[in-house]
Amino acid sequence: MFNPERETMPREEIEKLKLTHLRKTLRFLKNSRSKLKEKYKGIEPEDILSLDDLKSLPFTTKDDLRDCYPFNHIAVEPSECARMHMSSGTTGVPVINAMTKNDIFQWGEIMARCLAAAGLTEKDKIQIMPSFGLFNGGFGFHYGAERLGCFIVPAGAGRSLMQLKLIKDLGVTAFGAIASYPARLIEVAKDNGFDFRETKLRVAILGAETWSDEYRHRIESEMGIKTFDIIGLTETGGVGLGIDCEARSGIHVWEDHYILEIIDPETGQPLGIGEEGEMVITTLTREGLPLIRYRTRDISRLISLEKCTCGRTHLRVDRVKGRTDDMLKVKGVNFYPSQVEQILLKYKGLSPYYQLVIETLKGKDDMTIIVEKADNGVTQRELEQLDLELYDFLGFRSKIQIVPEGTIQRVPGKAIRIIDKRKKA
C-alpha cells in the first residue's frame, strides 16, 4: 500500500472524514468565483448534518460544466492554477479542469495508491502509453509513478513497434494504457515475431474505456501479465479515482478524496448495494474544480463497504458496464457494446476488433456485428453457436460479418465501437 493509514481506515472514521470534507467543499465552493455556487443558494454547510443529507443537494451535470466553458466553473482564479486538462470534446463543448498545485499533489497521491494496488513498487519500470496532452491519462500515470518512485518510460501514445522495443530493451515491468490498446500491441507483436514471454512485463493498468472480462482474459493470457482496471474522469481530477486490487473483487474508490453514490438515472434516487445505476461523484479535496454530486454517466453498482481481503477498507464498485451515452437501443432492446464484446471474445477465432453497425432497413432497426477473424477463425458450428448466444442475449437476430484481420481502422485513442446510421429523432 502507498498510504496504509489512509487506505485501511475503519469505516466510522472514513464516514466522519467524508462529512467534514463535504461541508468544507461546500463552504469553499460557495465562497469561490465558480458559477456552480449558484446551485447552492440557501443551502449552508451547517445544514448538512449527516452524509444522508447529501441527497438533498442538487446534481451537477456535464452540461452545467459545458455552460461554464472555459473557466466559469473553476473555483480558483485560473492564473493561480498550475495546469489544465480537457475532456475530448468530440461530442460537444469540451470541459476544462484547471488544477492547482494541491490538486496535482492529490492526483499524484491517488495515482500512486492505484499503482501500488496493482502491485507496483519503486523497483518497477513503467511505460506510460496514454498521450501526454489535453487528455489527462499520460500525466496522471506520470505523477503517480513519480510519487511511488518508479522508473518512468514516458512513451506516450502510438508507435506500437517502438513501444514493444522499449518494453524489451529496457526491461519494462508494467505499462499503463487505454484499455483497447493492448489488442494493437498483441497484433503488432504477432506481425513482428515479438514474444511477450521474453520480456519482464508482468502488469498492465488499463482504463478510459469499458472493457469486458473476456477481453481481460484474452490479453492476460496472450501477454502473460496481470491487468488492473483503473477509473477516473477529467472532471473529477483525472485517472485514479479508483482501481481494482489483487483480490479482484471490485474497484476500490478512494473515499477520503471522493464520495461515491449510485443513483437511478431516471429518478435520481440513491440505490443500495448490488443495484445497478449511474455513478455520482462528489470531490472532497479538489480546489480547481470542486464538484458536488457530479453525474458521471458511468453505469456500475456498489459491491461492498466491508474490508477487502487486500486489507483496504475503501468501498468497492463493480467494473463499469458502460456509459449511458454508449447505451444502444436497437429494436427496443437496451444494451452496451461491452456486453456484445463479452460474447464475441469467448471465441478464440474472433479478435477484439469489432464494430456494431446499426441502420434502418425497410423502416426497422437492423444491426450488423462486424468482427475481425483471429488465428484460424471460427468454424461453421461455432458461428451457429455464436448466433444463438447473441440471440439469447439480445432477443433479436443480428447479422454477423467476419472480416480479415486489419479491416477495421486502427485509430489512436479510444476505439470506435458503434456506427449508428439511424436518423436521430
Ligand SMILES: [Zn+2]
Ligand atoms: Zn481490495
